[in-house]
Amino acid sequence: MKNNSGYALVHRSLWEHPAFRNRAEAGLFAWMVSQAAWKATRVRYKERVIHLKRGQLVISVRDLAASFERSKSGTHRLLKRLESETVIGTDSGTGVIVVTICNYDKYQTAMLADGTPGGTASGTRPGQGRDTEQYIKESKEEGDQESLPGLTPVRHPKGYLPKDWNPPAIQDLTPEARKCATQWPTDLYARTGESFALYWRSKRRMMDDWHATFCKWVIAEHWKMMKEARDRDRVSGTAAEKPYSQILAESRHR
Numbered sequence: 001m002k003n004n005s006g007y008a009l010v011h012r013s014l015w016e017h018p019a020f021r022n023r024a025e026a027g028l029f030a031w032m033v034s035q036a037a038w039k040a041t042r043v044r045y046k047e048r049v050i051h052l053k054r055g056q057l058v059i060s061v062r063d064l065a066a067s068f069e070r071s072k073s074g075t076h077r078l079l080k081r082l083e084s085e086t087v088i089g090t091d092s093g094t095g096v097i098v099v100t101i102c103n104y105d106k107y108q109t110a111m112l113a114d115g116t117p118g119g120t121a122s123g124t125r126p127g128q129g130r131d132t133e134q135y136i137k138e139s140k141e142e143g144d145q146e147s148l149p150g151l152t153p154v155r156h157p158k159g160y161l162p163k164d165w166n167p168p169a170i171q172d173l174t175p176e177a178r179k180c181a182t183q184w185p186t187d188l189y190a191r192t193g194e195s196f197a198l199y200w201r202s203k204r205r206m207m208d209d210w211h212a213t214f215c216k217w218v219i220a221e222h223w224k225m226m227k228e229a230r231d232r233d234r235v236s237g238t239a240a241e242k243p244y245s246q247i248l249a250e251s252r253h254r
Helices: 012-016 023-035 061-067 072-084 175-181 186-203 210-236 244-252
Strands: 041-045 048-052 056-059 088-091 097-101 109-111 117-120
Touching: 012 023, 023 056, 023 072, 023 097, 048 056, 056 061, 061 072, 072 088, 175 210, 186 210
Parallel strands: none
Antiparallel strands: 041 048, 056 097, 088 097, 109 117
């Protein structure tokens, strides 16, 4: 399903909201908002005719995962998490997934600076030539912040590493981190997660995005883990007859 006409409103606090583990997930949700129908319509998707209400779009997990270079299982878990957080609703009764953006209708009416309605996502905006005109009413008073569709406003996005934090499944890592971790023995990945948690809890540092921080940690540890895995093979007599530098060079191009 493609919806390339008109515009959609997305609140700035979306990118730091705790419902998303990283900005890639927030971007995926922003894409869904932009693709949702702005009025009741009928679309054809995968040889099916689907009736959509305002604020709905039709997707498949496979296509969504491919579009955002995510694993299918990770994308499925993300949709389930957003549904449990009442960010979206889903209905798969038609054989494909119809996603409903919660509170879409409330937040997709453009507002002029004086608070009066200024149009919808139907296409041409009022005063289109006046590029500097403000369409989203922004409060000048502290504490008066618009909510995201289905989400609660965030004041302080930074936080300490959660007490129940565990390393994510390898398939849920960012592409580069996933490429690294899939080359490690399983126990080294688990140990890396443990050392990450111990380090940051001892530092008592707050971060905006712990998932992204861990992915960077995995990438930074890659060559150390590869060397340890190679040393293990050498001790056990299973190491290939290749210089370590060659193995590292080859792994960069996998």
